[in-house]
Amino acid sequence: MIHHIEGGYANTYLIEGTEGLMAVDVGSNLAAEKIRDVLRKMGDTAVHKLRLITATHFHIDHVGGIERLKEFFPESEVFFFTRVKKYLTGEEKLAIPPLSRWLTGLIPVVTRIGHQYRNYRQSFASRKVGIPLPFLRSCISLGYEPRCELDESSEIPFLPGWRLIETPGHTPDSVCFYNPKEKVLLSGDTILNMEGTGELNRFCCSIHDIENSFKKISSFPVKSIYPGHGTPITGVDDPLKRVKLFK
Numbered sequence: 001m002i003h004h005i006e007g008g009y010a011n012t013y014l015i016e017g018t019e020g021l022m023a024v025d026v027g028s029n030l031a032a033e034k035i036r037d038v039l040r041k042m043g044d045t046a047v048h049k050l051r052l053i054t055a056t057h058f059h060i061d062h063v064g065g066i067e068r069l070k071e072f073f074p075e076s077e078v079f080f081f082t083r084v085k086k087y088l089t090g091e092e093k094l095a096i097p098p099l100s101r102w103l104t105g106l107i108p109v110v111t112r113i114g115h116q117y118r119n120y121r122q123s124f125a126s127r128k129v130g131i132p133l134p135f136l137r138s139c140i141s142l143g144y145e146p147r148c149e150l151d152e153s154s155e156i157p158f159l160p161g162w163r164l165i166e167t168p169g170h171t172p173d174s175v176c177f178y179n180p181k182e183k184v185l186l187s188g189d190t191i192l193n194m195e196g197t198g199e200l201n202r203f204c205c206s207i208h209d210i211e212n213s214f215k216k217i218s219s220f221p222v223k224s225i226y227p228g229h230g231t232p233i234t235g236v237d238d239p240l241k242r243v244k245l246f247k
């Protein structure tokens with residue numbers, strides 16, 4: 001079961017696993033508050049405990065609300081993809097797509113839906129980390145200790161059946177989360193859906209890498225796509241086949 005939580009500029013998802021819950025892409029304080037409300041309604045049973053908080057990549061609209069969520073659920077743990085460690089230690093600067101792609105890739109996403117602007121403000125009102133602007137990208141200080149331990153070699157802790165898929169392109173640290181049994185894909189900023197049938201994200205650091213990442217995931221059986229921005233795609237046959245690629 002996947003809960004779609006709106007409240008940040010990016011989509012936030014809450015995944016129900018057999019041993020607890022995982023929050024993905026908590027991009028704003030508002031998203032964190034909404035997760036708290038959803039969990040309160042579920043009641044305090046073991047399977048409805050928030051075990052894990054993670055993100056599909058380290059950009060503010062996907063991580064800006066994690067600190068607030070940790071305050072609500074201090075016993076939950078923040079796990080990131082191993083590569084995020086390079087940003088946190090300062091070994092690498094945050095990845096930013098080239099300026100030329102801001103016009104063709106970012107602006108259409110920001111302006112497509114009226115309420116996105118409010119959500120965008122929500123993201124920036126949250127913790128100032130993971131900001132993809134040249135003069136702010138070294139602005140990384142976290143109020144929690146994440147474990148940068150997730151990779152393709154093992155299942156996600158507490159979420160049996162779920163795995164991380166490395167899908168560089170939008171950024172080098174971009175990943176998807178996939179459940180082969182349920183055929184569900186959380187596509188992060190690799191596949192968005194602002195246009196109806198899903199599209200490969202033009203706002204990316206490497207066209208070559210994102211095209212290869214798409215090739216990789218297109219060999220997986222998928223019934224539902226939950227994108228980082230735009231509307232989830234469910235109830236259609238083979239949704240990956242309908243995703244718009246670059247010309």
Ligand SMILES: [Zn+2]
Nearest residue numbers: 057059170189
């Ligand atoms: Zn991003």
